[in-house]
Amino acid sequence: MIDPQLQEKVVLVTGANNLQGIGAAVARAFARQSAKILLSYLRLSPQEFGIDQSEAAQATE
Template structure:
């Protein structure tokens, strides 16, 4: 396994415990990195009955979660981690994020930009029939 002992890793977009960000954070923690997860707590309203019918219920629930489950996963591999709730698109937040990391762990050596911007017009929200 790759040895990343004491390397500082920053991963953005770590909301979903089954997502790419969480998997990446867990892998880096297993390899010995000091892991910093940044997430934006999303406030997403949806009709649960409608989303269940369209098969998107799991997707919608993932959008509305915070990083608490991800933190529980990372704790299994390391005590050297930070979970930061910030929108990583905002310039002031980016400065805050790096200041927090540098005070706690030093300079970021690994960066994984997993944050995504979505809108209600994204393809996944349209029923299959409207895409044909």
């Protein structure tokens, strides 16, 4: 059943880069309700994500 309050509404969903994640699930749920969806996410390379590599090297020495 489509919620008429969501039809043609614009929804901003952040964190939708993982197809198995909550952001993608929320986006799919709004899509089923005929909302217009704008997806936003930040994709980091392994070097940019997590701990500072130099700090990790120092900690293991």
